[in-house]
Amino acid sequence: MRLSNCLAQKPMGRLLASKFFSLFAAIVYTISLAVVSMMPTPEIPGAPDYSDKIFHFCAYIGFTGLWFLFFYLFGIKNKRLRSVVLITIFIALFNGTIIEVMQGCLTTYRSADPKDMIANSAGILTCVLLIIAFRPKLHQLKSKF
Numbered sequence: 001m002r003l004s005n006c007l008a009q010k011p012m013g014r015l016l017a018s019k020f021f022s023l024f025a026a027i028v029y030t031i032s033l034a035v036v037s038m039m040p041t042p043e044i045p046g047a048p049d050y051s052d053k054i055f056h057f058c059a060y061i062g063f064t065g066l067w068f069l070f071f072y073l074f075g076i077k078n079k080r081l082r083s084v085v086l087i088t089i090f091i092a093l094f095n096g097t098i099i100e101v102m103q104g105c106l107t108t109y110r111s112a113d114p115k116d117m118i119a120n121s122a123g124i125l126t127c128v129l130l131i132i133a134f135r136p137k138l139h140q141l142k143s144k145f
Contacts (some may be wrong), residue, residue, distance in 0.1 A: 008074055019074040029088040030095065037099045040109045053119040060123030061130075064092045068131060073142055081135065085128055095122035 041052060068088040076084055096117060104112030131138065 012060070019070075022066075022070045022074060026070045028132060029066050033063060033095075034099055034102075036108065037103065039106060053115060056116050056119035057123040057126070059097065060092060060120045061127045062096065064088055064124045064127035065130070067091055068127070072138065081131075081138070085131060089124055089128065092124045096124075 068084065071079075071088055072081070072084045074085065077085075100112045100116055104109035106109065
């Protein structure tokens with residue numbers, strides 16, 4: 001019998017498996033985002049000038065969502081939704097700022113661009129609005145853990 005099947009048969013096992021998966025997904029996403037952000041930007045013929053801003057926007061919706069779910073469901077005990085959202089916003093903004101500084105200081109082929117930070121912030125804000133919109137469903141989901 002596989003370990004994942006054995007864990008899934010017990011309520012505590014499901015919690016541990018879900019907590020591990022949630023944290024693992026958030027960490028892998030964060031590392032992947034940092035690596036991709038430090039790579040040279042490929043030239044895509046016909047792509048609009050702002051196409052990288054779309055990437056930043058979407059990337060930070062995902063970043064904020066994954067870390068929020070981990071913190072809300074497993075990471076921060078006895079915290080209200082608002083507190084978890086504020087902590088997640090801080091982490092997302094901090095991560096985006098660090099990556100932009102690293103791009104400007106550590107590479108010759110990338111530069112720190114304030115417009116990227118605006119796109120990151122727009123993605124974070126969009127994710128927060130989605131969290132607010134789905135608040136009742138999030139409370140139901142949390143009650144299962």
